[in-house]
Amino acid sequence: MSISESGKAWTVEGDTGFDCLVLNEQSIIPQPSENEVLVKFHAASLNYRDICIPQGKFPFGFKKGIVPGSDGAGEVVLVGSKVTRFQKGDKVVTLFNQGHLGGSLDPKLLATSLGGFVDGTLRQYGTFHENGLVTMPESLSWIEGAAIPAAGLSAWNALYGLKPLKCGDYVLTQGTGGVSLFALQFAKAAGAKVIATTSSTAKVEQLKALGADHIINYMEVENWGEEAKKLTPGAKGVDHVVEIGGPTTMTQSLKAIKIDGLISVVGWLGGDAEKEPGFLECINHLCTVRGLYVGSRLMFEEMNRAIDANSIKPVVDMKVFKLEYLKEAYQYMWEKKHVGKICVTME
Numbered sequence: 001m002s003i004s005e006s007g008k009a010w011t012v013e014g015d016t017g018f019d020c021l022v023l024n025e026q027s028i029i030p031q032p033s034e035n036e037v038l039v040k041f042h043a044a045s046l047n048y049r050d051i052c053i054p055q056g057k058f059p060f061g062f063k064k065g066i067v068p069g070s071d072g073a074g075e076v077v078l079v080g081s082k083v084t085r086f087q088k089g090d091k092v093v094t095l096f097n098q099g100h101l102g103g104s105l106d107p108k109l110l111a112t113s114l115g116g117f118v119d120g121t122l123r124q125y126g127t128f129h130e131n132g133l134v135t136m137p138e139s140l141s142w143i144e145g146a147a148i149p150a151a152g153l154s155a156w157n158a159l160y161g162l163k164p165l166k167c168g169d170y171v172l173t174q175g176t177g178g179v180s181l182f183a184l185q186f187a188k189a190a191g192a193k194v195i196a197t198t199s200s201t202a203k204v205e206q207l208k209a210l211g212a213d214h215i216i217n218y219m220e221v222e223n224w225g226e227e228a229k230k231l232t233p234g235a236k237g238v239d240h241v242v243e244i245g246g247p248t249t250m251t252q253s254l255k256a257i258k259i260d261g262l263i264s265v266v267g268w269l270g271g272d273a274e275k276e277p278g279f280l281e282c283i284n285h286l287c288t289v290r291g292l293y294v295g296s297r298l299m300f301e302e303m304n305r306a307i308d309a310n311s312i313k314p315v316v317d318m319k320v321f322k323l324e325y326l327k328e329a330y331q332y333m334w335e336k337k338h339v340g341k342i343c344v345t346m347e
Contacts, residue, residue, distance in 0.1 A: 004029065004124070004125075006025055006026055006027050006028070006029065007025075007026045007029055007123065007124035007125045008023060008024070008025060008026065008123065008124050008323060008324070009023075009024050009025075009026050009067050009122070009123030009124065009125075010022065010023055010024070010067060010068060010069075010122045010123065010323075010326055011024055011065050011066065011067055011068075012053055012054050012062065012064070012065070012066050012068050013064065013065060014054070014064070015053070015054060015055065015056035016054075016055075016056065017054060017055055018051075018054055018055070018327050018330050018331060018334075019327075020054040021054055021068070021326060021327055021330070023324065023326070026123065026124070026125065029125045030125065030126070030127045031078070031127070032078050032079065032080045032083075032127045033080055033127075034080040034081045034082040034083075035080050035082050035083060035129055035130055036080045036083070036127045036128060036129055036130065037076045037078065037079050037080065037083055037086050037092075037127070037128060037130055037133070038076070038077050038078035038079075038125060038126075038127050039072075039074040039075065039076060039077070039092060039125065039126055039127070039128060039133070040074050040075050040077045040124065040125055040346075041072045041073070041074035041121060041123065041124055041125070041126065041346050042073055042074050042075065042142035042146075042345065042346055042347070043072070043073050043074075043142040043143045043145070043146035043343055043344065043345050043346065044069050044071055044072040044073075044121040044122050044146050044323075044343070044344045044346070045071040045072075045143075045146045045147045045149075045151075045178075045316075045341045045342060045343045045344065046069070046071075046329060046330070046333055046341070046342045046343075046344070047070060047071065047150045047151065047178070048177075048267060048333075049070070049115070049116075049150075050068055050069060050070070050115060050330070050333075051330050051333050051334050053066075053068065053115070053116070054068075054330075058116075060110075060116065061116070061117075062115075062116045062117065063116070063117050066115060066116065066117070066118075066119060066120065067115070067119035067120045067121075067122060067123050067126070068115045068120050068122050069114065069115045069120035069121035069122035069123075070094065070096045070113065070114040070115045070116075070120055070121065070149060070150050071093075071094060071096075071121060071146055071147065071148070071149040071150050071151075072093065072094045072120070072121025072122075072126075072146055072149070073091070073092070073093045073094075073136055073140075073142045073143075073145035073146040074091075074092060074142075074346075075089065075090070075091055075092070076088055076089065076090045076091075076092060077125075079130075080130075083130045084130070085130045085131070085133075086130055086133065086135075090135065091135065091136040091142075091145070092133040092134065092135060092136055093133065093134055093135075093136045093145050093146070093148060093149055094114055094120075094121055094128065094132065094133060094149050095114075095131075095132045095133060095134060095149065095297050095300060096113060096114055096149055096150050096153065096293075096294040096295075097109055097110065097112050097113050097114075097293070097294060097296075098112040098113075098114060098118055098128070098129060098131070098132035099112035099131075099132075100112070100294075100295070100296045100297065101131060101296060101297045101298065102296045102297065102298040103296065105293060110293070112132075114132075121146075122323065122326060122344065124323070124346050131297065132297075134297060134300045134301055134304060135301075135304070136304075137304045137307045137308045138308055139307065139308050139311060139313075140307070140313070140314070142345075143316055143320065143343045143345065144313060144314050144316065146341075146343055146344075147178065147314035147315075147316055147340075147341035147343060148182075148303075148304075148307070148314055149294075149300070150178075150294055151177070151178030151179045151182055151314075151341060152178075152182045152303060152307075152314065153294050153295040153299060153300050153303060154179050154182075154266045154292065154294050154295065155179045155180075155182035155183040155186055155242060155266075156182070156186060156295060156299055156300075156302070156303040156306075157264070157292050157294065157295035157299055158179075158183060158240070158242045158264035158266060158292060159171070159183060159186055159187060159190075159240060159242070159264075160299070160302075161264075161292060161295060161299065162262060162264075162288075162290055163240075163262045163288070165186075165187060165190050165192055165239075165240060166190070166192070166239075167190060167191035167192065168191060168192065168193070169187075169190075169192045169193070169239040169240060170192065170193045170194075170195065170231075170232045170237075170238040170239050170240070170258075171183065171184075171187040171192050171193070171194050171195070171238060171239065171240045171241075171242065172194075172195045172196075172197070172228050172238045172240070172241045172242070172253070172256050172257075173187075173194060173195070173196045173197070173212075173242050174196075174197050174242065174243065174244050174245055174249060175197065175198060175199070175244065175245075176198060176200075176203050176206065176207065176315075176339050176340065177244060177340070178314070178315070178340055178341045179242065179244055179266050179267065180196070180242060180244060181210065181314075181315045181340055182314070183242040184196060184207070184210050184211065184212060185210060185211070185312050186303075186306070186312070187240075188210070188211035189306065189310040189312060192239075192240075193213045193214075194211065194212045194213050194214075195212070195213065195214045195215075195216065195228045195231055195238065195256075196212040196214070196215050196216070197215070197216045197217075197218045197224055197228075198215060198216075198217060198218070199217065199218055199219045200217075201217065203339065204217070206315075206339065210315070214228075214231050216228060218252075223252070223255070224252055224256075225251070225252030225253060225254065225255030225256040226255050226256070228255075228256040229255060229256050229258075232258070236258045236259070237256060237257050237258030237259070237261055238256050238257060238258060238261060239258060239261050239262070240261065240262050240263075240264065241253045241256060241257055241261070241262070241263040241264065242264055242266060243263050243264060243265045243266060243267075244266050244267040245267070246265070246267060246276075247276035248276075250263075250265075250276055250277050251276075251277045251281065254277055254281060254282065254285045254287070255285075257285055257287045258287070259285075259286045259287065260286065260287065260288070261287045261288070262287065262288045262290060263287060263288070263289045263290065264290050264292055265289060265290065265291045265292070266292060314340065314341055315339065315340030315341065316340050316341050316343055317338040317339055317340050317341060317342050317343070318339075319332065319337075319338070319342070320342075320343050320344070320345060321342070321343070321344045321345070322344070322345055322347075323344055323345065323346050326344060329342055329344055
């Protein structure tokens with residue numbers, strides 16, 4: 001693999017809109033230190049967090065001038081003198097929180113997030129500590145590999161991080177974004193039943209094709225949480241909810257969950273908090289509500305083994321963007337035109 005003398009990299013220079021995204025020419029490719037590797041990226045993918053950052057809508061902050069993007073797949077082209085986990089030619093994908101190897105997060109580890117406080121993946125070349133990468137599943141292409149780091153690992157953490165999913169459990173997913181579609185596929189691979197929600201009749205067939213057992217159009221069924229509960233044995237409720245809407249969907253998630261069930265809060269796609277449930281509504285449902293922030297490297301490696309063993313393929317939107325057209329990709333995601341993951345290629 002030849003290494004260019006320069007490469008392209010995007011940076012975020014403000015928080016007033018997508019015009020804050022700036023395409024730069026890396027005149028000197030960063031060289032790895034003794035514990036680092038140099039990765040030539042072939043593909044990256046976008047997350048809701050990425051489009052929030054340049055618009056000032058991300059609640060956790062970011063470093064000005066950051067290279068955006070947490071998800072990338074590429075090839076190791078140089079290794080530092082003390083690197084033991086990788087060698088030249090290895091195919092790798094990035095870990096969202098670079099320091100989160102296992103166990104619980106802490107404030108120090110939260111400050112290692114790619115595309116927030118550590119330069120991310122929307123560039124052609126990047127250096128990374130060897131612990132911040134994992135081997136890409138053998139069964140995936142570059143684009144598919146780039147789709148798994150944040151959405152895939154968040155879904156895996158939701159289903160296995162605290163209260164592991166069991167065969168026969170009922171899982172409620174929301175919509176057709178990356179996390180929800182990964183959760184659907186992981187749940188079906190484990191022998192669980194999946195109740196999926198959507199607002200689009202056009203997306204019903206896709207959810208069926210991925211194995212959803214029941215589909216509720218929440219534009220037609222206002223009280224979809226109670227409807228999901230009725231679909232479970234004895235109307236006891238679902239075992240797991242993968243909650244991506246946030247304040248605007250939590251009330252319905254609480255109506256759907258069974259006693260001692262688990263609601264894993266992954267995102268806040270619903271926006272503002274006008275419809276969030278009150279304290280008594282939360283306590284009345286006798287469940288666990290857990291926030292999570294992607295997952296650890298150990299979880300990532302476990303997930304990748306499951307992906308290969310079960311031939312799971314990430315759902316990638318049919319429209320793939322070149323790196324130069326990143327602003328268009330951001331706008332496409334902001335307008336919710338996608339199904340599954342939006343990917344960007346570096347070639």
